[in-house]
Every structure is written in structure tokens, then in C-alpha cells.
Amino acid sequence: xxxxxxxxxxxxxxxxxxxxxxxxxxxxxxxxxxxxxxxxxxxxxxxxxxxxxxxxxxxxxxxxxxxxxxxxxxxxxxxxxxxxxxxxxxxxxxxxxxxxxxxxxxxxxxxxxxxxxxxxxxxxxxxxxxxxxxxxxxxxxxxxxxxxxxxxxxxxxxxxxxxxxxxxxxxxxxxxxxxxxxxxxxxxxxxxxxxxxxxxxxxxxxxxxxxxxxxxxxxxxxxxxxxxxxxxxxxxxxxxxxxxxxxxxxxxxxxxxxxxxxxxxxxxxxxxxxxxxxxxxxxxxxxxxxxxxxxxxxxxxxxxxxxxxxxxxxxxxxxxxxxxxxxxxxxxxxxxxxxxxxxxxxxxxxxxxxxxxxxxxxxxxxxxxxxxxxxxxxxxxxxxxxxxxxxxxxxxxxxxxxxxxxxxxxxxxxxxxxxx
Amino acid sequence: xxxxxxxxxxxxxxxxxxxxxxxxxxxxxxxxxxxxxxxxxxxxxxxxxxxxxxxxxxxxxxxxxxxxxxxxxxxxxxxxxx
Numbered sequence: 001x002x003x004x005x006x007x008x009x010x011x012x013x014x015x016x017x018x019x020x021x022x023x024x025x026x027x028x029x030x031x032x033x034x035x036x037x038x039x040x041x042x043x044x045x046x047x048x049x050x051x052x053x054x055x056x057x058x059x060x061x062x063x064x065x066x067x068x069x070x071x072x073x074x075x076x077x078x079x080x081x082x083x084x085x086x087x088x089x090x091x092x093x094x095x096x097x098x099x100x101x102x103x104x105x106x107x108x109x110x111x112x113x114x115x116x117x118x119x120x121x122x123x124x125x126x127x128x129x130x131x132x133x134x135x136x137x138x139x140x141x142x143x144x145x146x147x148x149x150x151x152x153x154x155x156x157x158x159x160x161x162x163x164x165x166x167x168x169x170x171x172x173x174x175x176x177x178x179x180x181x182x183x184x185x186x187x188x189x190x191x192x193x194x195x196x197x198x199x200x201x202x203x204x205x206x207x208x209x210x211x212x213x214x215x216x217x218x219x220x221x222x223x224x225x226x227x228x229x230x231x232x233x234x235x236x237x238x239x240x241x242x243x244x245x246x247x248x249x250x251x252x253x254x255x256x257x258x259x260x261x262x263x264x265x266x267x268x269x270x271x272x273x274x275x276x277x278x279x280x281x282x283x284x285x286x287x288x289x290x291x292x293x294x295x296x297x298x299x300x301x302x303x304x305x306x307x308x309x310x311x312x313x314x315x316x317x318x319x320x321x322x323x324x325x326x327x328x329x330x331x332x333x334x335x336x337x338x339x340x341x342x343x344x345x346x347x348x349x350x351x352x353x354x355x356x357x358x359x360x361x362x363x364x365x366x367x368x369x370x371x372x373x374x375x376x377x378x379x380x381x382x383x384x385x386x387x388x389x390x391x392x393x394x395x396x397x398x399x400x401x402x403x404x405x406x407x408x409x410x411x412x413x414x415x416x417x418x419x420x
Numbered sequence: 421x422x423x424x425x426x427x428x429x430x431x432x433x434x435x436x437x438x439x440x441x442x443x444x445x446x447x448x449x450x451x452x453x454x455x456x457x458x459x460x461x462x463x464x465x466x467x468x469x470x471x472x473x474x475x476x477x478x479x480x481x482x483x484x485x486x487x488x489x490x491x492x493x494x495x496x497x498x499x500x501x502x
Contacts (some may be wrong), residue, residue, distance in 0.1 A: 062436040066466070093439075133465040 001179055002248050002418060003256040004186070005086025005241030007078035008355045011047030011234055011342045014055055015081060020359055022341065023367035024390050028218035029342045030232050039197055043209035045217040047234030047343035048195045049074065060151075067134035068147060069114045070194035070235070074348070075105050075144035076151055078237035079188050083152055086186075086241040087253055091153030100185035100247075102156030104175045105145040105192060105239065106167035108347025108405075110160075113196035114138040144192050156184040164405030165307070166264070167191045168238060168350025172413050173262035175242045186243035190351025195235035199346070203233060206276075208311060221344075222371040223308040223337035224318070224379055224386060231309040234343030238351030240358065257358045260398075260414040261293030267408035278313065278404050280320050287324035287402060290412035296398060298325035301333040301414070303366050303393075305357045305401040308337035309344050315378035317404070322382075329381035333400070336387045340370040350403040350411065357399040361417050364394040421501070426475075426494050433470045434490070437463045449491030471497065 008015070011029025012022035022029070029047045036044040052073065056065060059077050068076070083090075091098055119139060122131050137143055142160040149158040157178060163170045168191030175189035193199070203209050210230040213220035221232040248255055265286045267279025291298055304321055308314050322332050338353045345352055360366055368389040375383055402412040421429075431447055438444045439458040443451065453459050459467070468484045471477070471493065477500040487493050 061439075063439065063460070063463070066436060066463075130469060132469055133462040 001176055001259045002243055002245050003240050003259060003358050003415070004243045004248050004253040005082040005088070006256060006355050006358060007081030007085060007239045008237070008352055009049045009074050009078045010236045010238070010352050011049055014049060014051070014077070016085065016359060020363060023356060023359070024365060026341065026368050026370055026390065028221070028370060029234070030217040030220050032214065032217050035197060036200070037214070041200070041204045042207070042211035043204055043230070043232065044214040045220045045232060046195060046200065047232060047236070047345065049236045067137055069111050069138050070196070071107055071111060071192050072138065072144050072147045074194065074235065074237035075192035075239070076147055078190065078192065078239040079103070079105065079148040080151060082188060082239040082241050086243070088241070095153065097153045097155030099155035101154050101187070102178070102184045103145050103148055103154055103158045103188035104161055104171040105148060105188060105190060106161040106171045106347050107141070107144055107192055108162060108164050108167050109193060109199045110141050111139040111143055112198050113194055116198040148188065156187070162347065163409045163411070164407050165344065165346055165349055166403040166405035166409045166411045167347035168352065169354060169401060169403035169411035169413055170264050171351065172240060172242070172354050173264050173411055176259050176262050176413070179242055179244050185247040186241055188239050189242050190237065190239035190354065191347045191349070192237035192351070193235050193346045193348040200233040209233060210310065219371055221310055221340050223310040223340050223369060224314050224372040224376055225310070226374045226376045228310040228314060228376065231311055231339065232343035234345035234349070236342070236345050236348050236352055238348060238353070238355040240354055255418045257361045258416045258418045260296065260416050261290050262411070262413040263289030263293060264409070264411045265289065266410070269408050273408040275408070276406055278316070278410065279408055280316065282408065283317070283320040283404060283410050284324040286410035286412050287321065287400070290400065290414050294414040296414065298327060299331070301325065301398045301400045302396050303360070303399045304333050304335040305353050305399060306335055306337055307402055307404045309339055315376050318379055318382055330384060332382055332385045334366055334387050335382070335385055336366060337369045338367070340372065353403070354401050354413065357401045358415055361396055361399055361415055364392060364396055366391055366393050366396065423494060423498060426497050427490065429474060430471065430490055430493050430497070433474060434459065434467055437467060447490055449489065449494065451490050452488055453490065454488070475501065477501065
């Protein structure tokens with residue numbers, strides 16, 4: 001099983017070249033969001049893809065955009081980019097769909113902005129007849145994948161998964177398993193999330209967002225630091241084309257990486273887990289499950305792209321990696337947080353970060369994590385393993401990517417550099 | 421507003437929904453909104469809403485259901501404004 005295409009729309013870059021540049025140079029995508037200040041949010045910064053108004057018209061017609069919210073637009077742009085990057089042809093509107101290609105494109109919150117801005121006010125005002133025809137397709141959970149299916153002519157399974165912050169990574173695992181079962185030749189996999197005060201308000205109310213760096217947005221996302229004070233909300237989309245090796249070879253596709261294995265599970269809100277906290281045992285089982293399926297030894301992992309959001313959980317996560325891989329702290333693989341650059345893109349996070357993982361494998365580098373110069377004291381023993389500054393790593397062979405989400409859910413996927 | 425002016429305004433309203441731009445460019449009164457202009461049938465609801473706003477009229481559901489061609493829409497608008 002291999003990855004043949006990547007597409008990304010992130011707060012710090014659209015497209016692989018821009019995203020790679022931003023990762024390498026440590027360019028933050030976190031900006032001050034005036035609307036959040038006006039609305040008295042505690043956290044007034046966020047990660048929002050830039051220039052989408054100009055970008056979207058290159059990808060989507062007026063008729064399509066009329067019925068799409070940002071969540072759907074982001075998914076469509078990243079999916080079309082991934083499809084194009086994989087060298088796959090666009091299917092004519094009057095042709096048969098591609099029966100062998102499908103999609104698992106997740107979202108965490110979905111079209112809540114459409115509900116809050118349009119559906120609820122008009123419905124409550126007795127103006128249902130003024131809602132128009134596009135409400136359902138924008139608020140149904142599967143709105144993002146459904147739109148992509150039509151744009152690309154997908155004829156295999158097309159669905160939207162949702163497991164909070166684990167969504168994008170879970171999508172990759174689900175797509176991987178479907179191809180492995182022989183039920184599809186290739187699957188688009190990843191996640192998307194719009195940006196909206198309505199998506200972010202609930203997190204702000206929980207006090208899980210950092211409200212201490214509104215005047216210094218680039219310093220606001222601080223995973224693994226002693227001064228971590230909550231995550232920064234993000235948005236965007238990341239999509240991979242997963243494909244059977246036989247299919248990739250048959251069409252002479254360029255191969256980004258191999259997918260060795262993946263695992264998802266849940267902690268059942270037991271053994272220290274809850275709706276909002278991870279059960280350490282289940283996190284470790286998840287990582288071990290992925291490693292076992294990959295058929296590798298833990299010491300073969302070169303780089304961990306962690307979940308690492310900048311909440312209290314970061315030191316626990318790193319310790320869980322250590323325990324799962326059964327290594328001493330100084331032997332932990334290198335570890336990084338992409339969220340330090342783009343914030344936490346919720347349902348899109350796993351997708352964008354899987355793209356970052358595969359991109360680093362393909363281009364031979366490990367990007368630095370911003371804002372953890374003041375490493376959390378509990379991470380002292382791991383200090384040498386945290387990638388602070390981007391380094392070229394031509395020998396990079398195996399990357400482990402994990403995501404953990406509300407609901408006590410976990411996902412882990414192992415990518416390896418492809419060699420014949 | 422003349423019938424021709426109403427016709428042009430209706431064509432402009434339909435334009436973002438039409439998937440057959442060449443048919444729209446040569447649209448006539450008898451041009452079918454669904455068959456010729458390839459407007460998604462679900463979007464007729466949105467076309468009618470925009471007509472209501474643009475011409476400041478109210479279109480009853482049963483009248484909206486009868487609109488098949490651009491001419492049908494023009495006739496409905498002209499009658500409502502009369």
C-alpha cells in the first residue's frame with residue numbers, strides 16, 4: 001500500500017511547495033482574528049488558510065461554490081490537489097464514475113457555521129421557504145466527501161468519518177484497511193474543518209484555548225513548552241491518495257511513501273480516560289497496534305509526528321510514546337509538533353499532519369517545532385529528541401503519526417520511505 | 421420595465437446556476453431552464469428566491485412549479501408586476 005498523491009490547504013500554505021517552505025522555515029500560520037476580539041473570546045488568534053477567495057475560483061464553479069461552506073471548499077481544494085498530484089485524470093461529467101476510487105474524508109464539527117448563520121435564524125423567524133435548496137448538502141455530516149465525489153467522479157465507497165481530533169488520521173487508517181481488503185484500488189483519505197466563531201466558541205468556553213498570546217500570534221501555539229496554556233484553533237484540509245502498490249505500478253505512478261500499518265481504538269473513558277482525557281493504556285495499545293501491523297521494531301521509527309496540541313496532555317503523550325515503544329527517553333525517536341506552526345485544525349489536523357509526515361519522508365527533512373525553547377520540565381529527559389530547528393534528514397525512513405481526540409479515541413499510522 | 425429587460429435580468433439570475441454557458445449565451449424565451457441550460461433541478465428553488473428578491477414579488481409554490489422555460493419566468497414576473 002502506497003501514497004501516490006498529497007493535497008494540503010493549511011494556515012501557513014496552500015499546496016505542497018508552499019507548505020514545505022513553511023514547514024522548513026518555521027513559518028507560523030497563526031494570526032490575530034479581529035472578529036474573535038470583537039466577540040470577547042479569550043483566545044483571539046487562530047489558523048485560517050489565506051487567500052482562499054482567490055484560490056477557490058480556480059477549482060470550483062460559481063454554481064458549486066453557491067452550495068459550499070468553508071469546510072467543503074477546503075476539502076475540495078485539497079482533494080483535487082491530491083488527485084492531480086497522483087497523476088489521476090479528471091473524469092468528464094458525462095462519463096462513468098471511477099468504480100475503483102473512493103474517499104474517506106472526515107470532519108470534526110462540519111457545517112455548524114451554516115446552521116448558525118443561515119438555517120437557525122431563518123427557521124426561527126418562520127422563513128423556512130427562504131432557506132433555498134442548499135442547506136442539507138452543507139449541513140449533512142458527509143457534505144465534504146459528497147462534494148468531492150461529484151467533483152472527481154468517485155464510484156467506490158464515499159463517506160465522512162468523525163472522531164473529533166483523531167478524524168483525519170482515522171480516515172487514513174480506514175482507507176488503508178479498505179484497500180487492503182481489496183474493496184478499492186485507491187482512496188482519498190484525510191479531513192477538513194472550516195473556521196468559524198461557532199466552531200471555536202465551545203473550545204474557548206472550555207478554557208482549553210491559549211488566551212495569553214493574543215498580542216503575539218506566532219508564539220501562541222506552544223506544544224511541549226513549560227508555558228503551554230492551551231491549543232490554538234486551526235482550519236484547512238489535508239488529503240492523501242492511498243493506492244494499492246499494484247495499481248500504482250500499473251499506471252506508473254510516482255510513489256511518495258509506503259503505508260505500513262495503522263490502528264485505531266478507544267479508551268472507553270476508563271483507566272484515567274474520559275470524554276476529554278486520554279486513557280494512557282489505550283494510547284499505548286494504539287501505538288503498539290500500529291507498530292505490530294507495520295511489522296517493524298520500535299527502534300526503526302525515525303520520527304514521531306505527535307498529536308501534541310499544547311494542553312496539559314503533551315508530557316503524558318510523550319511518556320505514552322516512550323512506554324509504547326519500550327525505550328528510554330534518550331532513545332525515543334525524534335519528535336515534533338506540526339500544530340506549533342498551524343494550530344489544531346481539529347478534524348483536519350490528522351489529514352494535514354499525515355501530509356506533513358509523508359512530505360518530510362519524501363523530501364528528507366524534519367521540521368522544527370516552534371515555541372518550545374522552554375521545554376516542559378517533565379520532558380527534560382527527552383530534550384535531545386525534540387526537533388527545535390528544521391534539519392535535513394535524507395536518511396529518514398519511518399515516520400509514526402498519531403492523533404488523539406475527545407471521546408478518548410486514538411489513531412496511529414506508520415509511513416515508510418518507499419524503495420523497490 | 422419592458423419584457424426584454426425582464427428577460428435579461430432573468431438570464432443574469434440563472435447564469436451562476438447554468439452548466440451550459442453556450443446555451444445561455446443564445447438563450448431565447450422558449451429555452452428550457454433544466455434541459456437546455458442544464459440547471460440542477462434542486463436549484464430552481466434558489467432561482468425563484470432570487471427572482472422574488474430582484475423583482476420584489478412573491479411567487480406561490482404552485483406558480484413556481486409551472487416555470488419550465490425562461491419565457492415562463494418572464495411571463496410570471498410581468499403578470500406579478502402588472
